[in-house]
Each structure stands twice: as structure tokens, then as C-alpha cells.
Amino acid sequence: MVDTLSLICVLPFACGVAALLCRRAGDLRWMLGIGSGTGVLLAAVACVGLPGAVGLGGLLRLDALARVLLAVVVVVGALSTAESFSHWRDELARGGATAALVGHGLPHVRAYFFWQQAFLGSLLLAALSGNLGLSWVAIELTTITSAVLVGFSGGARAVEAAWKYVVLCSVGLALALLTVILLYALSGGGGLHSLEWNSLRVAAATFPTGPAKLAYLFALVGFGTKSGLAPLHAWLPDAHSEAPAPVSALLSGVLLAIVLCTLVRVAGVTAVATGPAFPYHLLLGAGLVSVAVATPFLVLQDDLKRLLAYSSIEQIGLMAIGFGLHAPLAVAGAVLQLVVHALTKSGLFFAAGRLVHEMGGGQRLARLRGLGRRAPLLGAALLFGVFTLGGVPPFGMFFSEVAIVQGAIGASAGAGLLLLLMLSVIFAGLTFYVGRAVFGARRQGPHVHATATGLAILGLPAALSVVVGLWTPGVVAHAVSAAAALVVGGHAL
Amino acid sequence: MAMWGAAVGQALAVLLVAPLVHGLIQRTKAALQGRHGPGLLQPYFTLIKLWRRQDIRPTPASWIFVAAPRLALGIVVAATLSVPLLWNPAPLGWDGDFVVVVGLLALERYVLSLAGLDTGTPFGGLGSSRESIVGALVEPALFALALPWMVLAGSTAWPALVAASASATPASVVRFFGLGAGLIVSLAETGRLPVDNPDTHLELTMIHEAMLLEYSGPQLALISLAQMTKQLLVLALVADLLVPWGVGGLALPPGVQPVAVLAKWAALAAGLGVAESLSAKLRFFRLPGYLGAAAALSSAAAVLQVWGVR
């Protein structure tokens, strides 16, 4: 039972429990540091040395797609854990709204880290799951753990967000459960292992078309809700904007992508039964709708974190389009987009979180001005992130967006051009707000000096996103194309 | 070398004849206005008088103010060298075409306008501003004047233009329109009545004179000479484009040809004087319409030319 993959998944849960037992903040830091470090190390070993590894009695499987997801989760997770410390330091030091509500002190921080680590663990489970059933359970688990985190500050807005989050995602996942049930039934029962992706793909050849389609529709709506595809996305901006910034990073960068990948795997299974047009065209349409729906909110927005959240909807839409196009290049683009987006968006959320603390202006965009002079690091991080999200070279998302849009234009010139139009409007919206915040007249206030950890936490994802997106070393390129081949071709690695 | 000799000869001849043409125009106007008027040679006397006067410069002026008259005269003389005055091709006709001549005219205007602003007085600026806008509007009109022949010749070179005009039907709609436009353009280019009044120093109506108000003595002499030469040049330009006979096309005996051409010029100069006498000063802001009419007329000529109307 004790294999690397399950170890990777169990480690955060163990860390979470250990966090509850920690007596001092210092202990917490050491313990989580060691835990995260071990996790990253294990993941690196697994990614490099154990392609195709199986764990937890076959429930976990490190195929090419899972490998990419694992790398992303571990990196963003470690960053999020690191950022959580400075988040809580600032939160408690400045006595913000949260501190007033939950009271000062360690217990809350311990509870936070318990839930944060549990969330991370469930994300890892979902990422590594080689089994539809386990995926569903893991994703449901992420809802519960992250819902607590969303509402963690206990403020009215946070509770409202958490409520909506739980209700909408539970409903969504309930719908997705029907997919699990249907596919299980169609594959003829026979225990949990018949829900493994590989066995499902094999079995799908004999599925009757109608029920397979029904199963996919429910998966689309169910997992689509959780992964923030419009118009099922409504929980997303609320949850992202109210959660503590390190959690928002995990939610936006990782959770959405993992669920989307699960949906793509279901689509792969369905494609065997119904032919590729049915599932992938629907996915493509959902992606287009998502980009379109996100656009107005990115053009008119008054809240920094909501801006980032809507950008996540747009990005997930783009990835859905990439996967939905089902051509090798576009799918590779989507996978690359996924990676770079996770890195970039987490950096952006970290920066946004720090802004809320350090500039004292809240998340209101209208009140942010002159960051470039007052807090150059944050300003640079914001600008960098926004340009990356806009797909502007020489930042990270250029190649992935080009690959996706290339696919879209190849499929339908009109739709592709429309997509490009929406992307430019979105870019105009994002840069308007961020440009005004970074430049613009300097408001009164102290100069915020960059600390080494701040530089590391904000700089690392940025650097990684450029390395991955623009330079794309051979290892990364290979991993991405392998994942794309898995999605397109369906053979496990 | 002979070519350069011819060029120098022509330049000197032009400088010599230009005041006479000016005198002729003044004389015509006087006759039409029922005045006795100055003699034909009065411009020479005026120039000599100015030449002997003291040279006075305004305080703010820089070297531009001093250089401008010399430049202006040089530019105009250089321009005359490539326009067929008596012979086709002109002495330096091979190196300059219609566009170059228009460019040189613009350069002269540019230099004088700068000099007007260099004096630091309100009048200089006023004159420069008005001169510039007249220039900007005249330039397209000039081009429009040449368009039919450019299209016919497929070239902007003077010999080709003259030949094209000479070979076209003598009395055609195109030429008729062109003559109308040419009259307007030459009145404007020479600073004459509906556009500007060369005989007045009434502050609010003048253009060219306002620009040059601070010039006196030898500097003014140079500018006046340049102005007269330019007048001649514009006449030659319009003549070459619209009534090229004598210079090109019609074969005349060598002895008769220069005389005939001179007579043609005299007629044109007199015509200019008549036209000026017949018109009243236009309000300054009506000018665009006036010059626009020239451009429209000659554009219409060009369009007719393209459509094969002769």
C-alpha cells in the first residue's frame, strides 16, 4: 500500500493533522517547510523517475497528464503554503477584519493550515487519480475543504461566498455523480476498478450511444460547474475573491484545471462510445461561452481579486477550447496554458493578497494608484501577470495561446477571429485597471520595500512561467506533448 | 561648358528683362485706370535707388533675415534655368522638371516666410502666415495645371510637357479650362489683385508686403528683383504649359522666334495687368474658394484629357 504516489497524497493530510498539534508558530513553519519540501522532492522523483507508476491499488496512476498536473499542484501548493505564512503574519499584525472576527492567535492559524493542507491533499488525490470514482470523491473533498477556507475569515461576504460555493458545487458534483453511476453501470459493474480511465476507455467501445451521451452531458454540467465553465461559473468570482489569497491561488490555478482535466478524460471515454464530435464540440462551445461571459466582467470591474477570478474563467474557457479542438497542437497548447496559467495566476493572487495588506486600500481597484513607485515589486508582479495573461510575448502564454487560437482559426475562421476579438477586449480591460493601478499619481503612503521572501514568492512563479512558456526546455516540451498525446490518442503512458 | 555658358547668359538675360515685364504690367494697369503712370523703365530706377540706400536690419533678426533675399533671388534664377523661356529645352532643362520648379518656388516662399517671422514684429508673422496658406493652396493648383500634359506626355520633364501641349489640339476644352486656371494661379503666385495687392501698404489687407515690411535698401532691392523674376517665371511656366507655341511645336525662322516669344510674353504680361485691373480684392478667407476654383478647373481639364475629350 505504501507507494510513492499514495505517500505524495497522504503527506499533506499528515501535515495538516500535525499542524493542529503544533504548539508554536515556529514549529508550524518547520514542520510545514519540511513537509512541503518532502512533497516537492517526492513529486519530482515521481515525475522524473516513475512515469506510468501506479499507486493505492491502482486507484492512483501517474500517466502523462497526471504528471503535468502533479508538478503544477506541488509547485503551486508549496508556494501557497509559503505565502500563507506571510499572509497570516500580515493579517494578525495589522489586525484586519479577519483578526477582529476570529480573534488573534495560533489556534486559527493551525486550523487554517489543517484545512489548507487537507485541500492540497485532496487536490493531489484528484490530480493523480486514475479512476473516475476516486476523482469524483477527491473533487467533492476539495469542495468541502476549500469551502471552509473560503469562509474562513468569517466575515459576512466570506460566509456568503462560501455558502454559494458549497451549494453550487455540491449541486454540480451531484450531477457529476450521475455520470459516474451511469458509466459504472454501462461498464457492467464489477467493482471499483472498472471505473479506471483505461478500463473505461476499453469498455466504452461497447457502450450504447444514448446513455453515454447522457453521462457526458451530466459530466459537462457537473464538472463544468466545478471548473468554472460559463454559465455554470457563478460561484467562482465570489469564492476566489473572498478566500485568503494563498487559497485563491490554489483554487484558480490548480483546482479549476484539475477538474477540467477530469472532464476531458470523461470526454475521452465518451468519444470512444459516440465519436469525437459529440463531446469535444460541446467542450469547445462551453469554452467559447466562457470566454464570452468573462469578457464584460473584465471590462468593467471594481475589485482586483474578482478581476483575477474572471480572468480565470476566461483562461479555463481557453483551455476548454484547446482541449475541445482535439488537435495535437491545440491540446498541447491547452496543457501548456494550464501550466503557465497556474503559475501566473498564483503569482497574481499572491500579489493581490499582499496589496490588500500593504496598501491598505482593500481590493477596490478604484483606490489603487501609483503602485510602481510605492511598491515596485507588487507593481511589477501585477504588470507581468497581466501581460502574461494577455498572451503577450515575451511572456509565458504566447505559444500556448497561439497554439489554441491557431486551432480555433483552423476549425472555423469566423469563430477564431471572434475569439481573438474577445481576447483583445479582455486585454484592454485587464491592462486598463492594472495600468492605472501601477502607474498613475502616487497616493500618500509608506514606501513598501521588497523583502527577499516576497521577491522569491512573487518572482519564482513569474520566472517559472517564462521558462515554461517561452523557453520551454526539452523536458517540459516533452511532458506537455506526451500529455497532449495522451488526451488526443488515449493511450496511457 | 557651352551649356553652362548658355545658362549664365540666360540667367543674366532674365534678370535684365524681368523689371521690364513688371514695368509693362504697371503701365497697362495705369493705362486702364486712366492714369499717366510711371514709365516702362521705372522698375530699374527703383531698384537702383534701393541698391544705394543704407542697409537697416531690425534688432531681433538673425542671419536668416540677411540670407533670405540672396537665397530668394538665387532660387528664382535657378528655377528659370530649367523652364523653357526662349528655347526648348532650356539650358538646364535636363536636370530639373516641373516638380523641381514648383519645389523651388515653394522654397523661395519658405525662405521669405521665415524672414518675415525673423523680424519679431506682428506684421512679419501676419504676412508669413497668409503667404504660407496662399502657397499651400497654390501648389495643388499649379500641379493641376500641368496634369493634363503630364498625363499626355507620361512625364514631368519640361521638354516633354511643352511638346505634349504643343502637339495637342490648339483650341480645345482642356486648354480653355487650363487657361482660366492658369490666370488665377498666376495672379495668386505673383501676388496680384484678387489675392493680394502689390501696390498697397494698408496693414490689414496685405500679404506679401507685410512679410517684407522690415526690409529696406539693398535687401529690398534683391527681394524685389527676385519677385519680378518670379513673375516672369510664372508667366513662362503658364505659357509653356498652355500656349507653348514659339518655344515648342511651331517651327519659326531662327531670327523671328525670339521676337515672337517676347511678343507673346508682352501680351501675357499685359493680359495679367488687365485681369488685375478688372478684379476687386477678395476677402482673405474667400481665397480657398478662389484657388479651389483654379484647381477644380484644371482638374476638370485633366479628367477631360483622360477621357479623351480634346
Place this chain on the structure above:
Amino acid sequence: MTVPETGLLGGLADLLVVLSLGLLVVRPALWSIGLLAAQAAVLAVIAVVAAPGAGGWVAAGVILLTKVVGIPLVLQWVARRTGSENAVDWSAPWAWLVGAGIVLVVRLALPTFTAGLNPQHAVLLGTAVLVLLLGLAGMVSGKLLLAQAVHLVVIENGLYCAGLALTGGLPAALDLGAAVDLLLVIFVLAWLSHHVHRLQLPLHVDELRRLRG
């Protein structure tokens, strides 16, 4: 054991649908909790009828334990805690129309999706989808926070129906996972509604509209 005849199951399935429709239009909160327990009871019967052998009885037991007893109790506690025990959910007057529409749509649309299944499965799958959608419609039309929790359980009931009918019992891990998940969700909701109460936020969903745009 032989496959039970469709007749009995069909009747039970219709009962489920009727109860769902009832839940959609019933207004007092406590009544709906009661109806929910009743629906769960029907589900238990279906479990026994549809799933052959011990598996069915186990499933029925689990259902009885969690859905007929556990969840209604929790919900009642929440209702008491939040003071909405006697609240009347003035759910949207068009709820029954929506319900009828959904029934119509599903009846019309589902045959294409159930083609290839045996008739019994087809019927039960249809019922499951119908219950599920009606639960969703209930969530849409209900204004009380509590009502939403109730209808969430209705949706789960629909899923149970499908699970029992189609697979004759899901893999234990999944089954357990689903049940635990449901419990956890309900607890989280309870915890949140506690917060809502503590913060003196309105208990009507429509009033929770601070986050918009």
C-alpha cells in the same frame, strides 16, 4: 432471485417523482423535511426491490440510517438553531409550472438517451434524472437557506435511485464516499448557516447579494 417486475418499481419511481413535485410546492420548512424523510423511505424500498440480495438490504439500511433519520434530524436542528423552524418558504409561485415543464421535457427527451438500456433501467434512469432536475428546480425556487439544503438532499435521492437501479449497488468505496460526502456537505452547510445566524445575515437566499458583478 428473479428480476423484479417493472410494475412495482415503476410505481415506486412515480411515487418518488410525486414526492419531489410535492417538495417543490410545499411551503412550511418542517413539512418539507418530513417529505424528504418520506422520499428517502421510498428510496429504501426501491433499494430492496431493485438490488437483489444482501446488497439491497444493506443499501436500504444505509439509506434509512442516513437519509430517513440522520439528515432530517440535522436539518431540524439547523432549523431550530437558525430560528426558521416555523418559517414558511414562500417559494416562487411558478415552481409547479417549472416542475411540470421539467417532467414534460424529460419524458420527451429521455428516450433518446436511454436507448440501449433494458426497460427497467430506462424507467429508473428517467426517474432519477427527473428527481434530480426537480430537486434542482426546488433549489431554484426555494428562498430559505434550509430549503436549499433540503432540495440538495432531493438531488442526492435522485442519484441514489439511479445508483441502486442501474448498478445494483455502487462499489462500496464510492458508495461510502458519496454518503460521507453528503454528510460532510450538510455539516458544512450547517456550520455556515450557523455563521449566517451569528452574523445576523438574512436567512433568505435572495438577501445574500453582497457579492455581485
Place this chain on the structure above:
Amino acid sequence: MIWLLLSGLGAYGLAALCGACLRNGRLATLAALAGGAAFAALAVLALLGARLDVRLPLGPPPFALRLWTPPLSALFVLLISGVGILASVYGGAYVAHFAEQKRRAVLTLTPLFLLSMTLVTLAADLAAFLIAWEAMSLTSYALVMTDGERPEVVRAGYVYLVMTHVGAVCLLAAFLLLTGATGSMDFTIWAGAASALAPGLRSAIFVLVLLGFGSKAALVPLHVWLPRAHPVAPSHVSGLMSGVMLKVAVYGLILVGFTVLGPGPLWWGLLVLALGVLSSVLGVLYALAEHDLKRLLAYHSVENVGIIAMGLGVALIGQRAHLPLLAVVALTAALYHTVNHALFKTALFLDAGSVQYAGVGRNLDRMGGLLARMPWTGVSLLVAAASISGLPPFNGFVSEWLTYQSLVRLGARGGPLLALCAFAGVLALALTGGLAAACFVKVSGVGLLGRPRTEHATRAREVPPAMYVPALVLAGLCLGLGLLPGVLAAPFAALASGVLHAGSVLPQTATGAVLVTLPWGGARIGPGAFAAFALAVAATAALASAAGRRVRPAAEVRAPWACGGEIGLLSQYSATAYAKPFRQVFGLIYRPVRSVQVESAVHPFFRTRVEYQGEITPVFDRYVYGPVLTGVLALARYGRQLQSGSLRLYLGYILVTLVLLLTFVR
């Protein structure tokens, strides 16, 4: 070759690094010079026949960054590097009066800006081109934002960023359409395959390309960013943006319009010609109404790009109408004007920067008398102003002459319809030339001549040599290329016929190194005309100064006549007053708005204060971009109602989606 490329890259990189890290900017400037020199050498080698073709290993597998040096690219690399060297020299001294943080930013970004422009012209495939293109846009955006605290700069920068991004997106779309149709991202393969595409697709690509490059080159409806962004950048950067960056767009248009897409339908050329006419006339008109020197220069960029576009349009028409000679001459004109504009516009911006550096500011109405106080700057400004006005014997005239020639040829050979278009072009070009001359009389006359209008102008002193020498060099080049037109015309004609695949017409097009002769009707210009001109001027000058001295009293300097009174500093003609007749005459276009407020004591005749405010209606902002923006915002406001905060609504979305899917998806 490859070493030159690498050393150029390295040197620019080093320059950026030094600019960012070192207090003293000298090393950064030196490194930037080295970078410019390396690329210039690369370009010269390439023009002499050496070829470079490398792939940089960037991006995931199907992408690669290919760089090459065909002659067209080499020409632009040479232009960028040459002007870049001068601008770097200038910039090193110019940034001295900036605050520390800004100085570092400018010194870091300028080499990167130069590098990215160089790489655009070297790029040989989609990824390389777009990456360099966007890098160019972003570095210039960052440079524009140097004074980012000022709200109007933020707005200007935003407009620039959005316009340039939209342009880049259009390019991306066009390139992706090409990629989709040809199955490759390589320019070479595009060039081979594009002529076989469906006509509709090719036209769509052409329009997108025109939008993309047109927005960067600031062709008229797309020019709105330029007069906003150029004035606020540091002056040498404005010079680079206006003089060089716009040319990169011209390069792109030539590359894609001619080499890749090849001869298209007639309307392509007509469209470009029409845009050129519109841009040139409107650009110069708006320039006339400006009295902020840098904004004025920015509008002149619009005008000059219009003239270039006229050449390009005629070339496209010629290519289509099987008039290779015409096409070659027109493209030569466009290339020549491209180089000319780079020279004189950069010189003008450098001079404007020097004036700013001297503490006079940018407002023409606050200048005056600067020629006496800043003689070198003044001379270079005078020369550059005459060049940009298209006056002989400066270089601007030569390229306008070539443009006239191509238009006349089009009128003579193209048939009635094309002849009409050519006429419109000729008249527009003539009007543009006249108005440009008027405008630069204003700039030189009001700015340099007369008396200083303000204290600042009185106190102005000449800038350090590092600043005026580059401007003088550029001005010298303007004069030199005007006097010896054949030096560039001949190689440009060769280049143009190479681009147009019209090799056989080459020998007749241009002969000799100094004389430009066209193979039709004997039209030519050359040093003869200019020599005559110079001789005549010299003779007159000699005559005037020598002959007069004996007959008259010595010259004297007196106060000018002012109706008997004293002339105050402000009673000179101002730039606003100078432009007044133009505002009135072209009122239809300007739609001027003016307000005069008169305050009077006792009686209306005794005025104590008169305040005049005049401005012109920003037609494109108000009638084109305003409605678009309003529309987008209204749509967005409408769309935002999706997220109304109601959980039930959100659940309803799920329900409706599910029901719709069940109903309609089979």
C-alpha cells in the same frame, strides 16, 4: 554573421543590464553603441551578399524562432541601428536631467527597444516576428510610461497599449490564417504558397495585415495613439518611435503585402493609396493646428507615413496592373521616403528634446529667438524642417519627387479610373507639401526666430555636444541625400525590383550614383539642378555683399517698426495666431471651437483682460472611437447583469443549461 548577431544581442543585453544596475549610464550607452554597430555591420554584410539563417531554440516543438537577412531586412536593420546609434549617443546625455529611477528605466529599456525592433526585421517566421513585435510594443509602452505619475500619460500609454495590441492581434489573426492555409509558420513557405490561396482568404489576410501594420504605422483612422504617446516619451525615444518604429510597420507591410501575398486585386492598392492620401492630408492639417512641438511632430509622422503609403499603394497597383516599372519606382519612392523620414523626424525630435532640455518646454508659443541661443540645435532644426517640408535640395524632396513620378506614371498608363486616383494623389501630395512647408515655417519661425517670448526662452543655452552632434549628423545626411539622390535611389530601385520580382527592369531604372533618371519621358533630377541653384545663390550673395559695399553707408541695426510704439515680448505672431487662417480655411475638418472672454472695466470699450481659448474637435476620437468605446461599455454593463448575486439565479443557470442540453443536444 552569426557572431555579429550574437554580439549584437549580447551588447544590447549588456546595455540593458548596465542601465538597470549601474549608477553611471556611460557604460550602458557604450554597450548600446556596440550593439548598434554590430547590427549595422551585420546589415552591411548582408547587403553585400552574405546570408544569415539561424533558428533559435525557443518555445515548444512546432515553434522555432528563425532569423534571416534578406536585403529588405538588412536595409531596415541598417536604418534602425544607424539611427539607434545616434539616438543612444543623444540619450546618454539627455537622460542626465532625469531622476535616478527614470534614468535607469530609460537606459535599460532603450537598448531593449532597439533590439526588439532589429529582431522584428530579422524575423523569418510567425513566432519570431510576433515575439519581437510585441517586445517592441511593450518596451516602447514602458518608455512612454516614463512619466507615469501624470494621469494624462497613463491615458496616453493605455491608448497606445490597446491600439498596438489590437494591431498585434490582427497580425496574429492574419498570420494564423496563413498558417492554417499553408500548414507552415515560415515566411519562406508562405511566400511560395500564398498566391495559391482562395481570393477571399487572401483579401481577408491583407485587410488584417493592413489593420495590424496600419495601426502601428499610424495610418489615419488608426493614428489616434500616436499624437498622445509620442510627446510624452523621452525625446530620443519619441525620435526612435516616430522615425524608426513606424518604419518597422512599413517593413512589415512591404514584407507581407508584396513578398508574401504578392499581387492582389486592384482594390488593395487603391485602399492603401486612399489611406495614404487621407493620412497625409489629415496628418499635416492636424499638425498645423498644434502648438505643442512634439505633438506637432507626431502628427507629421502621420503625414509622412501617408506619403509612404501612397508609394506603397501605387506599387501595389502597378504590381497588379502589370506595370513593373511603375511598381518599382513607387516602391523605391516609399523606401526612400521611409529612410528620409527616419532621418529628419529623428533629428526634429532630438532638437525638440534639446529645446526641452534647455528648459524651454514644448509649447511653441513659449519659444522664440532660439537660433541665436542654441545655434547648432537651431541649424539642425532648420535643415530638418526644410527636409520634412519636401523642399529642394533636401532629401524629403527627392522621395516626394519619386512619389510624384509614380503617380504621374499611373495617371498616364493606368486607364481612366486609375488616372483619377492618381490625380487625387498628386493634388493631395501637393497640398500636403504646401501645408507641411507652412507648418514648418511656423515651427522654425516661431520657435527659432524673432525674439524670445518667455524668460525661459531668454535663458536657454546650447545643449552639450553629445546632444547636438547627432542632430547635426542627421541634418547633414538630409542635405547630402538631397544633393546626391542617386546614392540611395539606385540601390533602393534594385531592392524594390528584387522585392517585386521585376528583375529585368532594373538596369533602366536608375543609372549612376548621383543622378536619378527614370526610364520614361526623360524625367530626372540630379546635382545639375542643385548645382545651378547653389551657383545662383552664391553668385547673388557675392554680388549683393561685394558690389553694394562701395555705394552705400554701412549697415545698421535698429528696432523694428511697431506703429510707433514698443513691441512687447508677446506681441509677436504666435504659433496659434499663425495657424488661425488655416483653422478658418479648413474649418470643415477642424470643426474649431473657440471661446473669447472679455473682461472690461467701466465701459465695454475699456477691456482689462481678454482670454481666448480655441481648440479643434478631435473628430476621430469623438465620432469613431467614442461610439465604439461607449458601445463596448454599454454591452459590458448589460452583460454584467449575469452575475446579479442571486444564488437562485445561479442555480437556475445550471438547471437551464442542463435542460437545454437534454433538449437540444443529441
